[in-house]
Amino acid sequence: xxxAKDSFYLSTPIYYVNDxxxxxHAYTTTAGDVLTRWHRQKGEKVWFLTGTDEHxxxxxxxxxxxxxxxxxxxxxxxxxAWLPVLKTINAANxxxxxxxxxxxxxxxxxxxxxxxxxxxxxEGSYEGPYCVGCExxxxxxxxxxxxxxxxxxxxxxxxxxxxxxxxxxKLKQYQQPLIDHYTKHPESIxxxxxxxxxxxxxxxxxxxxxxxxxxxxxxxxxxxxxxQVVYVWFDALLNYITAAGYGAPEDSAEGKLFxxxxxIDVHLVGKDILRFHAVYxxxxxxxxxxxxxxxxxxxGWLLVGGEKMSKTKLTxxxxxxxxxxxxxxxxxxxFLSAIRFxxxxxxSWEDLTARYTSELANxxxxxxxxxxxxxxxxxDGIVPxxxxxxxxxxxxxxxxxxxxxxxxxxITKLDFSEGINAIRNVVDAANLYVTEQxxxxxxxxxxxxxxxxxxxxxxxxxxxAIAVLYHAIMPESTTKIWNILGANESxxxxxxxxxxxxxxxxxxxxxxxxxxxxxVFPRLAEDEQ
RNA sequence: AGCGGAGUAGCUCAGGUGGCAGAGCAAACGACUCAUAAUCGUUGUGUCGCGGGUUCGACUCCCGCCUCCGCUACCA
Numbered sequence: 001x002x003x004a005k006d007s008f009y010l011s012t013p014i015y016y017v018n019d020x021x022x023x024x025h026a027y028t029t030t031a032g033d034v035l036t037r038w039h040r041q042k043g044e045k046v047w048f049l050t051g052t053d054e055h056x057x058x059x060x061x062x063x064x065x066x067x068x069x070x071x072x073x074x075x076x077x078x079x080x081a082w083l084p085v086l087k088t089i090n091a092a093n094x095x096x097x098x099x100x101x102x103x104x105x106x107x108x109x110x111x112x113x114x115x116x117x118x119x120x121x122x123e124g125s126y127e128g129p130y131c132v133g134c135e136x137x138x139x140x141x142x143x144x145x146x147x148x149x150x151x152x153x154x155x156x157x158x159x160x161x162x163x164x165x166x167x168x169x170k171l172k173q174y175q176q177p178l179i180d181h182y183t184k185h186p187e188s189i190x191x192x193x194x195x196x197x198x199x200x201x202x203x204x205x206x207x208x209x210x211x212x213x214x215x216x217x218x219x220x221x222x223x224x225x226x227x228q229v230v231y232v233w234f235d236a237l238l239n240y241i242t243a244a245g246y247g248a249p250e251d252s253a254e255g256k257l258f259x260x261x262x263x264i265d266v267h268l269v270g271k272d273i274l275r276f277h278a279v280y281x282x283x284x285x286x287x288x289x290x291x292x293x294x295x296x297x298x299x300g301w302l303l304v305g306g307e308k309m310s311k312t313k314l315t316x317x318x319x320x321x322x323x324x325x326x327x328x329x330x331x332x333x334x335f336l337s338a339i340r341f342x343x344x345x346x347x348s349w350e351d352l353t354a355r356y357t358s359e360l361a362n363x364x365x366x367x368x369x370x371x372x373x374x375x376x377x378x379x380d381g382i383v384p385x386x387x388x389x390x391x392x393x394x395x396x397x398x399x400x401x402x403x404x405x406x407x408x409x410x411i412t413k414l415d416f417s418e419g420i421n422a423i424r425n426v427v428d429a430a431n432l433y434v435t436e437q438x439x440x441x442x443x444x445x446x447x448x449x450x451x452x453x454x455x456x457x458x459x460x461x462x463x464x465a466i467a468v469l470y471h472a473i474m475p476e477s478t479t480k481i482w483n484i485l486g487a488n489e490s491x492x493x494x495x496x497x498x499x500x501x502x503x504x505x506x507x508x509x510x511x512x513x514x515x516x517x518x519x520v521f522p523r524l525a526e527d528e529q
Numbered sequence: 530a531g532c533g534g535a536g537u538a539g540c541u542c543a544g545g546u547g548g549c550a551g552a553g554c555a556a557a558c559g560a561c562u563c564a565u566a567a568u569c570g571u572u573g574u575g576u577c578g579c580g581g582g583u584u585c586g587a588c589u590c591c592c593g594c595c596u597c598c599g600c601u602a603c604c605a
Contacts, residue, residue, distance in 0.1 A: 016605060056605070126603075137603085171603090193534060197600050200532060209603045232605070275602070301599095309599090313562095338541075343534090344598080351541065354554055362567060370564035377563075435569045440562065519565050 007045035010036050010260040012241050012268050014051040014097060017077045018059050021085045023335070023347065024270065024302050026319035030332050031299065031341060031416065032268050033091040034368070037472035038411050041499045047261045049243050051084050051097030053236040055229070060218035070218045074100055088319050090328040090475060097243035099220075099236055106236055109223045111288055112211070116224065120170045120287035126210045130162035137162070166210035167222060169234070169475035173197030174283035175206040181282070181292065189278050190414070191342040194271060194298040198278040206279070207225060232303035237281045240264060241290065263291040266414075271298040286395045296416055300344035302335075322352065326524065330356050335415035336473060337424075358475075364427050364466065365521035368386040370434060371459045372484050372516035378443050383460050384453035385510040392437065393458050397505045399429045400465045404503025407469050416473075460485060461508050467494060468502040480520045 012032045015025050029050055036048040054074040063073030078098060080340055081350065097104060128137045138159055182189060189195040212228040219229025228349050231234075238246075244261050245254030265368050269277050276298045285292055288328060295379055304317065323331050334352050337359075339345030374380060390398065403426045410419035434455075442452040465482055471478040483493040489514040491497070500506065 018605090053605085058605075142531070196533060201601070204601070207602075211603095231603080233603090237605090271599075275600085276605095279602085303598095305595095340542085348540090351554085354533085354540085361565060366565055366567050368564095370567080370596085372564090374563045405555085430532065431568060434563075435561075438561080438563090443563085521565080523565060 001487070005260060007047055007261050009047040009244070009264040010035065010049070010266045010268065011264060012050040014053040014099065014236055014272065015082060015274060016056075016058075017054045017074050017082065018504075019050045020316065021081055021319065022316035023319050023322065024316075026085055026089050026331075027302055027335050028268050028270060028299065029086065029091050029430050030089050030091075030335060031414070032266075033089070033093070034336060034416065034472050035266070035411065035414065036500065037092065037475065037495075039282060041468070041472060041495070041497065042408075043498055043500070045260070046094070047244065047257075048093045049240065050086070050091070050093045051095075051096050051239055051243065052078055052099070053239075054078075054098055054100045055219040055235055056232045057216050057218065060216075060372060066217055068426070071100060074098070085319055088323050088328065089331060093424060095243055097239045104239060104242040105220050108220050108230060108238050109245045110247040111238055111241070111284075112230065112234075113223050115169070115284070115287045117378040118287055118289070120173075121167050121211065121362050122170070124166060124167045124168040124208070124210070125161045125163050125358075127161060129159040137164075138163075162410045164214050166214065167212040167225065167228060168208045168282070169287070170210040171209045171280070171283055172206045174286055177286060178279065178282060185352045188295050189274075189291070190295060194274055194278070194296075194342075198274065201279065206486060209280070233280065234275055234284065237276060237284065240267065240281075240293075244303060247288070254361055265295065267296045267451045269292050269296060270299050271300060272297045297342070299341050300339070302339070303344055304348070317347075326352065326356050327476070329477045330360055330521070333474055335361065337420040339417065341414050341416050353354040356524060357523070359427075360521040361425060361519075361523055363424070363431065364470075364477075364481075365519055366436070367427055367431050367459075368481050368484055368520055369465055369516070371456065371463060372514050374439055374443075375460070375514045376516055377454055378439070378452060379456065381510040381514045383508060383514060384457055386457035389452040389454065389458075392433065393454065396433050396458055396462060398428055398430060400462060401503040402506070404465065404469060404499065408499050411472075420473065423466060426462060426466050430459055430518065432465075433462075434459055457508075457510065458515075460507060460512075464508040465502050468497040469499070471495065471497070477520050480517070484514060484517060484520075486514050489513065 010032050012028050014263070015021070019025075032048060032050065036046045040046045052074070054070075059074060060070045063070040066073060068076070083096070086096075099105075112121065126137075130137050179199070181197060182195070182202070186195060189198050211231050211234045212222055212225070213231055214228050216229050219232065220235050222228045222230060243263065245252075245256075245258035246262075248254035248258065250259070251258075267277050267281075274296070277293075282292045319331065322334075326334070330352075334355055335347075338355060339347075340353060375383060403422045406422035407419045410416070410422060437455045439452055439455045442448045442455065464485060464487060466479040467481040467485070467487070469496055475495070479494055485508060487494070487508060490509050491507060
């Protein structure tokens, strides 16, 4: 009888292992990482899941053409391509699910057995154009039409109509329940445009869909018909519950995990896979009597030169290319601040460089630098005891308080760019404050020591708040700022600092030992890119 | 074709319910010197996709058109 769900659960899609990781994948994972780190700093229990989708004909085929067994090929791709990406962008996921793992396979089989027992699966046959060369069914729309003949676009050979015995999922019967559910919970598909698309799709009517394949061998066999494997999507989507312990005994560790995290709070998806997550997935869950996800959030695409990234046009950029240039923190900062989450956005090296230089190096980095230099110069590196606050100081204090509230409001609803904007306002306000208060002038008269102390303390407190608020976005750089302030010794680990206290004035104690150290955001080399 | 989104300063983008066009960056000039040649201030620029209409007044509403993109299921 342990209590129900008590944590924040977020997933990224599981990435198709055969793809080459590009910044689009990293973008989704970064957003998930920032949001989950934020929730951890709100003091919540968090479960952040990502992973890889490893079944299907394509994987099998490329494995064979590289002289690998499918499993070995998948292992190689996971360890050489996908896990390294997480390191590259500094993602702190709690688990990494692979659809070839024993846990997942077992969960998938249990799930479908359950759905079948509930009467939502039946035997039928699927008929469609089939290419012998590809060994797979084609979509009517993909075929080339030449002289009245329909050709496979890859092999340019005629396709034949083929009938295959399949097991079908009764998708159709969930049409109305889904419409009802989304009508009652409009917040569960975001942004609004995504919600509209899904509703339009649902209202046009659903048909039952085959959930197994007989021509594919690299997959999870149906428990009741070993000759068929589960259709990849109906295998892959289940990762969200198999990873969390679906099907395990209630009193086991896994069972308890499932109870504490499900239903999931946010499925982050690219808008290209929205339908699978907002239609098929909840229908499957309904069929298995599992609660539905609270929210599916579809973000936009990254455009390069105005076009969607693609491998054929060589616009698919490896995350490491950018991280090697500006670092993981700036990567995270850039993509979440420069692009409105939920909309398409353009990436360019010029924009990246410009924002890094102006907002991070000149803005935040230099603020930390000038403050540290002055505390070292005027107070021997010890954060001084402030005196009475003036009106100008109060403006800063209030600004920070408001920024903390605003940032939390925006980031909690996945509006990262506005959230970051709120925090950046504090950086700008602090830089302005320093320039206006002119502590270097105050320092010329020993009689004004207390005012000097107050000004420098105010800036130190601003930096403390900025570091706490930016920590989810830039974990490494904010830790550096934390160390510059000597805050680790005086108030403890930065990741333990609560968002709810970020805007509270006076947390950094006088007496903290400041050490300037190296630049937090060094200037970029000019010859690159 | 139907539905949905987008077309606003050099660049990236904001602009519920109509009222003198905005921000950031870039550029120019000035101030300052604690700082990563940094920071702060000042300054300009726009036929707000095109053509009509409603209105005292439209970027904002209506009609038509052009361009780009997405969705319109068993592709991952």
